[in-house]
Amino acid sequence: xxxxxxxxxxxxxxxxxxxxxxxxxxxxxxxxxxxxxxxxxxxxxxxxxxxxxxxxxxxxxxxxxxxxxxxxxxxxxxxxxxxxxxxxxxx
Numbered sequence: 001x002x003x004x005x006x007x008x009x010x011x012x013x014x015x016x017x018x019x020x021x022x023x024x025x026x027x028x029x030x031x032x033x034x035x036x037x038x039x040x041x042x043x044x045x046x047x048x049x050x051x052x053x054x055x056x057x058x059x060x061x062x063x064x065x066x067x068x069x070x071x072x073x074x075x076x077x078x079x080x081x082x083x084x085x086x087x088x089x090x091x
Contacts (some may be wrong), residue, residue, distance in 0.1 A: 002072060005077070006050065010070040012039075019044050019065060024072060050084075051075040 006024040013020075019039050039047060048058050053075045064071045 004074055006072040006074050008072045011068065021047065028033050048073060051077045051081055
């Protein structure tokens, strides 16, 4: 398991997606531009759950970002989850 990190969620500038998710680690953030990091509401919830975010925290985050806020959520992804993400083709 890798260390705990945060996912920053903010509105997307692409019309077909609502939100953009960015990994935020201790010293730097990865600001992905590939489409696999762009989500609709339901897809975002599944993504965060797969990375180990608690359901209550996900619901709280979804409520806040629906009002236009930029929010962060703590996750502790497993090695398996990170491996799956690394195998996704970049756009």
